[in-house]
Amino acid sequence: xxxxxxxxxxxxxxxxxxxxxxxxxxxxxxxxxxxxxxxxxxxxxxxxxxxxxxxxxxxxxxxxxxxxxxxxxxxxxxxxxxxxxxxxxxxxxxxxxxxxxxxxxxxxxxxxxxxxxxxxxxxxxxxxxxxxxxxxxxxxxxxxxxxxxxxxxxxxxxxxxxxxxxxxxxxxxxxxxxxxxxxxxxxxxxxxxxxxxxxxxxxxxxxxxxxxxxxxxxxxxxxxxxxxxxxxxxxxxxxxxxxxxxxxxxxxxxxxxxxxxxxxxxxxxxx
Ligand SMILES: [Zn+2]
Numbered sequence: 001x002x003x004x005x006x007x008x009x010x011x012x013x014x015x016x017x018x019x020x021x022x023x024x025x026x027x028x029x030x031x032x033x034x035x036x037x038x039x040x041x042x043x044x045x046x047x048x049x050x051x052x053x054x055x056x057x058x059x060x061x062x063x064x065x066x067x068x069x070x071x072x073x074x075x076x077x078x079x080x081x082x083x084x085x086x087x088x089x090x091x092x093x094x095x096x097x098x099x100x101x102x103x104x105x106x107x108x109x110x111x112x113x114x115x116x117x118x119x120x121x122x123x124x125x126x127x128x129x130x131x132x133x134x135x136x137x138x139x140x141x142x143x144x145x146x147x148x149x150x151x152x153x154x155x156x157x158x159x160x161x162x163x164x165x166x167x168x169x170x171x172x173x174x175x176x177x178x179x180x181x182x183x184x185x186x187x188x189x190x191x192x193x194x195x196x197x198x199x200x201x202x203x204x205x206x207x208x209x210x211x212x213x214x215x216x217x218x219x220x221x222x223x224x225x226x227x228x229x230x231x232x233x234x235x236x237x238x239x240x241x242x243x244x245x246x247x248x249x250x251x252x253x254x255x256x257x258x259x260x261x262x263x264x265x266x267x268x269x270x271x
Contacts (some may be wrong), residue, residue, distance in 0.1 A: 004057045005124045007050065019054045021127040023146075023267075029263075030054055030061075035092070037069040037081070044128035044145075049103055055084050056099055065096040081100035091114030091146075104202025107178040112191065113200050120199045120254040129171055134167060141170040144209040147265040154242035163234040165253060168213040168221045168261065197255050206246055210265040227260035239263055 002009040009017045015033040019041070020026050027050055028041035034258070039051045059067065069086055070077050071093055081269045085098035104122070108115060132148040133141030135271035143151060149166075158165045172180075176255075184194045198204070205211035215221040226232055239245065243266055248259040 002057050002061055004053050006127050007054055007057070007132060008113070009054060017058065019050065020029075020249065025128065027041055027127055028054075030058055032058075032067075035068045035070060037067070042128065046128055046238065048127065048129065049125055050127060051080065051163050052055060052083065052100070052103070053238045056078075059084065059095065059097075063097055069093040069095070070196060071228055102202070104174045104200075107201040109199070111178060111181055113195070118195075118200050118203050119201040120256060122202050123205055125174065125207045126171060129209050132170055133167065135170070136166040136168055136221065142209065143212070145168045145266075146267055147210045147212075150243050150265050154239065154244060157238065157242070158231070158234055161234060161238075163231050164216050165231055165235075166215050166217070167217050169206065170212050171209045172206040174204070174207050177204050196255060199254075199256060205262070205264050208264070211247065212263055212265075213261045215261060222259075222261055224258060224260065232260055235263065243268060 001011075002065075004125060006021060008020050008022060010020070011017050012029075015031055017030040018026060019028045019030055019039075020236070024044070028039065031038045031040075039055060041050055047052060068089075069081055069092065071088070071091065072081065081093050082098055084095070085100060086093040086095050093226065103113065108118075123202040126144050128144060129142040130145050130148055131140060132143040132151055133139065135141045155165050177198065181191075181194055181198050181200070184198070185191065201207075214235070216229050219226045219229045219231070235244070235246070244263040245266065246260065247262050247264045248254065248256040250258045252258075
């Protein structure tokens, strides 16, 4: 068995490994048969770095074995294998034991963010996402299956109490987060100031698929005066019973500005 931050890989046979998250949900499988290295994922786990994380961990533990891969026909698969450290030989790809850096660390490097200067902790990404929207701007939105259910239940309970909770933002990928920061840098803002509003890629809670930014009709989105609204007072009293807590209160240790609109879901049995 191989454990990573988000995944558990278990050999079903020596050639076939199941990929699950820590809650036991099956996300896909990894195979290594007749030199053919392959990964299949469920739809809701694609493009979340699950394949890279699973492959990296598997390659790491098989470091001593001579690992080759059949040259794939699809360009996407070829790029994936190259990203994992495979290089092209004559008729196949060969692995030389070089493992890639985490994507969020690469993104931080590109932005000029020094990893050791980041006060907000690193948060593991979501393993799977489902639709939880639309948001208040009628855009699609996604969260983990557990957070989606908790959010919908909380929203419904609030409605019954005469309180309207609206979604402003849910899942944002580390790459999207990097884009937000890059845009502000391009507009001349200082990195130090930006990081008090936008957490560095890999350090935001939005890529966990458990964080939501909320608003209500009587308030402007992402404004501090949200804390004067009926919705905020309702959240203070009832959000915890739905598993949501406010991540960035006044003077938080993460050095993020006061964000009364930002709430994060934590499953009751999680530590
Ligand atoms: Zn937020």
